[in-house]
Structure formats: structure tokens, C-alpha cells
Amino acid sequence: MGGGAQRFTLTYSPEDRYASYAQLIVETDDKATQHDRMADVEQVLKRDHSDIDYKIAPLEVGPAPKAKLEARFYGSDPAVLRQLGDQVEAMFRDTPNMTSVRTSWRNRVQAIEPVFLEDTARRLGVTREDLASTLALSTSGSQVGIYRDGSDLIPIVARAIPEQRHDVDNLGSLNVWSAEQNRYITADQVISDIITQVADPLIMRRNRERMLAVYGEPDPLSGMTAASVLAEIRPRVEALDLPAGYRLEWGGEYETAGEAQSGLFASLPLGIVMMFILTVVLFNNFRQPLAIWSLVPLTIIGVVGALLLTGMPFSFMALLGTLSLIGMVIKNAIVLVEEINVQLPLHQDRYHAVVRAAVSRVRPVAMAALTTMLGMIPLISDAFFASMAVALIGGLGVATLLTLIVLPVVYCVLYRIRIHPDK
Structure with missing residues (x-):
């Protein structure tokens, strides 16, 4: 009562102390019953405590922001900030699948x-x-x-x-x-x-500026993600006519995801360029590396399909899994292209050599992909690594088919290899 629990795990951030704040932690037997218990708690709060603002959320296994959705307003006059906050708060409450709408300054x-x-x-x-x-x-x-x-x-x-x-x-x-x-x-x-x-009982500041934040959460029982709810409410909030000297900033999951992705993508281009240069040096030409790297964007088909089938969001861990696919796809493609180079001098018909190389590499490429996919299966039940495992399994499965079917076709197109050389 009056504040959050003490930090009992690294990813949990205790709430500041307020006389009007209370926290209830519910332990469930397993993750499968978590959804039902949240529904039970919400039903009790709606029936018996309709006059309070509440937030129901599962315990995050990663760093969690103050709220999934957060609109920050900066300015000098507390009255103007409160007026802007009231307008956005009304928009948040009118948005479907959004709960726990509140402001950082609390009620007057x-x-x-x-x-x-x-x-x-x-x-x-x-x-x-x-x-x-x-x-x-x-x-x-x-x-x-x-x-x-x-x-x-x-x-x-x-x-x-x-x-x-x-x-x-x-x-x-x-x-x-x-x-x-x-x-x-x-x-x-x-x-x-x-x-x-x-x-105002609280006047919050951020970087020495007066700041009022409007918080919101996607309904945990609706299955909607914060990104989808933000996409719906963002145009309406940004359409507000802000007075001179006032500005809007988006926080929450949008900000944390942007910071994580910016740090990741800052060094990603250099890594991809170095990998491409290595493949060029390995084969001493450009056409074979182009055939190999043509498979990388096509692996998105498997990633998106697997996430849609399982209903999991494209989280930061799924992004890491997708990026790690690049190395696996390149490795399998190099194995096949190297076998094609070995088979070409042994056959007079170049088309037959490509087909022979693809058939001979079915077992090594498939076994390498299958062992990795089987190793990811135990992680599907893990709350933190589930999206990464699904992205890896789906992307690697499709990438294996692409390596054995699409890569020989691309190779033949780049080197103008025909089925009937005389035509």
C-alpha cells in the first residue's frame, strides 16, 4: 500500500510512493493460467471498484517502460500542459483496446x-x-x-x-x-x-523541463500490441495544435524499441558489407556472391509466416533472430555454390552440373537446418525467447527450400545457363 513492492527481480522497476497507490501481485501455477487470472482480476475490479484507475499487466521478462504507450508534453505553463493532457487523455479513453489511461501528474x-x-x-x-x-x-x-x-x-x-x-x-x-x-x-x-x-499534487520534470505524460496500456486480454494501438491513436494526437513553445514526444515502448534498434542498426550495415566483401574474396567474382545474397531478403517470407501462424509479435528478440538468420542462410548457400563450382568441370552440360550439385547438397543443407530448428523448439515455451525461436524456425525452414530450389535458378540466370544449350 502506498507504493510498489521492493525490487524482487532485475527487470522489475518499483513504483514511486503515492498515498493513492496500491499494488497487487498474483502468482499463478503456470503461464497457461496467466490470461485467465488477469481476466478474473479485471472482472472483480470492474464490478466492485469502478471508481478507481487500475492497470493489469503480466510481469515483463525484459526491460519495461513506465507504460507501453506514453505521450509527453513539454512546456512552461502547468495549466496549458494540464489542458493538453486532458485532451489526449480523452482520446486515449475513446480508443478501443486501450486501458489504464492516466497522467503522470495525477488528479488535482x-x-x-x-x-x-x-x-x-x-x-x-x-x-x-x-x-x-x-x-x-x-x-x-x-x-x-x-x-x-x-x-x-x-x-x-x-x-x-x-x-x-x-x-x-x-x-x-x-x-x-x-x-x-x-x-x-x-x-x-x-x-x-x-x-x-x-x-497539482505533482509537477514532473524531464531534463529540467516541465513535462506532463499521458500513459496508456494495450488491453492485455485483447491480444493487441502497443505498436498497433499506437498506430491508431498517433495521427489524432499529432493533429493537435500545440501553442508556441510546447512540443510533443512519444515515449513508452515506441521509444525503448527505437533506442534498441538504433543501437543495433548503427553497426549492422558495416557488418553486412564486411560479410559481402568476404564472399566476394572467397569466390573471386561478383555474380556468385550476388546469387548467395539474393536469398537473404526472401527469408522474410518464413519469418512473417511463422509469426502469423503462432500469433506472436515481431518483438526485439524476433528481430535479433531474423538478423542471425543471415549467417545461417549465407553458410548453406556457400556450401551449395561451392559444390556447383566443383561439379561444373566434371560435366559437359552446365545445367546438369547445377542440378547434380543441388541434389547432392540436399542432405547436408537440410540436416544442418533441421538440427538448428530442433534446437530452437524448447525455447518456444520460454516467455523471453519465444518470438526469436519462432522467427528462426520459420525463417530457416523457408531458407532451406530457397537454398535448394531458388538459388540454383538464380545461379543459372546470372550465368545464362539453359536447359537446352543448343537453343
Whole structure:
């Protein structure tokens, strides 16, 4: 109550402490029952606690952002930021398959603001800090010590009795200690008025700029991904007419995925160029490496097909699996092209040599791919590596067929090898 649980795993980020926050952790027997338990919890919350904002999400096995969907607004005026946040919050709530819509500044609360008399307080030897500590002691309380109970540290808070807390009419009669005069004076001597207003309990900043974030989550029971929900809501949010000096920034899973992919793709082009140069050096020509590398973009057919059949998203791990396919596809293609080079001097008919090489490489290429695919099967049940395993299995299976069927065709096209040489 009042905050998130302590960090019990590396990928879990505890929530900041708020008086209006509570967290419930539900342990399930296995992953198969996780979906049903989330549905049960949501049903109870909708039926018995319709007046609260809640978020239901499975525990992430990788780094997780504050929210899957996050729209950040930067600016100087808190009122303008709150107005922009209210508009986007309404858009989020109207979007299908989006839940747990909230803002980083939370709901506004009623607050009192005493008008401090600077000159009078200076003569009486009272500072703003003295008045603030007295008001805190009378309302929310002031920590005066810590009690240690085993490994738990329990704060000792001193405050007024319940009947006297939050009594605005009697704030002027509170006694404020004056260290200069070494006596108590009443608060009404340093306060001219008490203003009651609605204020923001939190004003968050990011990189020293005032920032209000609107959070949202894709419904975990709908099967929708954050990317698909963002694609639906993003044009509407970016169509807002922002005042001068205010800007919009997308965070959440969109930002973390972009950071991960930017770091990955920064060195990827250099790696692909080096691999291509190595194949050119290996065969001492360009046409054979072109035939080999022509299979790489075609492997996407297997990756996309496998992810669609299993219903898994194209996550960052699936992207890593897809990139790792490049080396496997190139390896099998090199084996076949090298065999073609061996068979060509042994046959007068070049077409027959290509067919002979493809037939002779069926078993080595298929066995190499099959052993890798079988090794990926245990990872399908793993929550973290499932998408990578599916991408590897689907991509490598299709790539094997492409190596044995499409690669000989491409080779024949590049070298103008015909079925009947006399035609």
C-alpha cells in the first residue's frame, strides 16, 4: 500500500510512493493460467471498484517502460500542459483496446495556501520553514524519528489528533516557534489570509523541463500490441495544435524499441558489407556472391509466416533472430555454390552440373537446418525467447527450400545457363 513492492527481480522497476497507490501481485501455477487470472482480476475490479484507475499487466521478462504507450508534453505553463493532457487523455479513453489511461501528474487536489507576511515575520524572527513545519505537524505530520523492527525501518510521525487536523478555521491559532525571540507566536501574526484552491499534487520534470505524460496500456486480454494501438491513436494526437513553445514526444515502448534498434542498426550495415566483401574474396567474382545474397531478403517470407501462424509479435528478440538468420542462410548457400563450382568441370552440360550439385547438397543443407530448428523448439515455451525461436524456425525452414530450389535458378540466370544449350 502506498507504493510498489521492493525490487524482487532485475527487470522489475518499483513504483514511486503515492498515498493513492496500491499494488497487487498474483502468482499463478503456470503461464497457461496467466490470461485467465488477469481476466478474473479485471472482472472483480470492474464490478466492485469502478471508481478507481487500475492497470493489469503480466510481469515483463525484459526491460519495461513506465507504460507501453506514453505521450509527453513539454512546456512552461502547468495549466496549458494540464489542458493538453486532458485532451489526449480523452482520446486515449475513446480508443478501443486501450486501458489504464492516466497522467503522470495525477488528479488535482484541494490545497490551502497561506499568504505569508514577509516583513512582519522577519521582525518576529519566523521563517517560511518554521511556518511550514508547524502546518505539517498539524496536518499530514512530521517525521521525528525512525523505529527499527528487525530489517524494517518504520518512521515515527508526530501530528495533531484527528479532530484537529485539516481544520482551516483554526490554522491561525497554531503556535509557531521563534528562535530569535525564544518564544511561541500565533500563526495569524505572520499570515494575512488563507487561500483555498485546486492544485497539482505533482509537477514532473524531464531534463529540467516541465513535462506532463499521458500513459496508456494495450488491453492485455485483447491480444493487441502497443505498436498497433499506437498506430491508431498517433495521427489524432499529432493533429493537435500545440501553442508556441510546447512540443510533443512519444515515449513508452515506441521509444525503448527505437533506442534498441538504433543501437543495433548503427553497426549492422558495416557488418553486412564486411560479410559481402568476404564472399566476394572467397569466390573471386561478383555474380556468385550476388546469387548467395539474393536469398537473404526472401527469408522474410518464413519469418512473417511463422509469426502469423503462432500469433506472436515481431518483438526485439524476433528481430535479433531474423538478423542471425543471415549467417545461417549465407553458410548453406556457400556450401551449395561451392559444390556447383566443383561439379561444373566434371560435366559437359552446365545445367546438369547445377542440378547434380543441388541434389547432392540436399542432405547436408537440410540436416544442418533441421538440427538448428530442433534446437530452437524448447525455447518456444520460454516467455523471453519465444518470438526469436519462432522467427528462426520459420525463417530457416523457408531458407532451406530457397537454398535448394531458388538459388540454383538464380545461379543459372546470372550465368545464362539453359536447359537446352543448343537453343
